[in-house]
Amino acid sequence: MVIEVLKSIKSAEEDAENNLKKAQSEGDKFVEIAKNKADNILQKSRENANNKARDIIKKVEKEAENESSSIIDDGNKEGSRIQDISKDKKTKASTMIISRITEV
């Protein structure tokens, strides 16, 4: 009878041991799944952030290109204006040069 009891206790201990191992293994699996999930979260987040970053740069570059075109246009207009205002003054300027060169 005692031997039977001892056997049952031994069996219960083995079951407990197995259950613990099983739980440990299951817990390790949870952690492993969580690590993979975390990697995915980081990867997706990086992709998302990089896409947003590209969009930001693209948008600002477009703004800058528009502003730049406007500056170039203004420069061209200023160039034409300079040509216009100087047209009638060229004779006066060249006469002044002559007078400076010939005066002592």
Next chain:
Amino acid sequence: MSMDATSNGSKIISRIKEDSDLETQEILKNAHKIADDIISSAKNKAKSEETEIIEKAKHDAELTKQRIIANAKLKSKKHCLYIKEGIIQNTFDEAETKLGNFRSSPKYPEILKDIIEEGIESINGEDAEISVKKDDITILTNDFLKDLSNKFNMNLTISKESIRSNGGALIRTIDGKIVVNNTFETRMQRMRDHLRSEVAKILFKR
């Protein structure tokens, strides 16, 4: 005795099971907590990385924008300077053409004499010879040479070699050590930098 053994055995087995169940639950609970922490930490890291990437993109984009705009401003400024430079050059070209015709002006003989006198003044009374265009030699009368020689107490002669120029004269000491080039072309070269700013003022003043 055997009944006691059976009863105690059952108690021990129950205890072993209870302990095992509790420990199992504890292990799984801990594993869940670790998993939750890993996910939570990944989310925080992701958020922080995202913020960093976007802030860097904003910063880089702003720098790129400033560079593009600065380049455009520079290009625009260069364009205007290029146009101004062209107009100034045209004006000097126009003046040079006018100088080519200036010798036919009635003022020219007096101007040539003044230019020669100015040149002689700067060689400090050393004997000198004057070179002019072949057609201008008649302007330099003996009286003119005599007056100048007396004024500066020196011997003054006209060189046999004439010069190729739009006008003006070249004065050289007899030993050749001092040469004053007062031709129109050289005078223009000498005065060009100074004249340039005056020309620009006349041309571009609003």
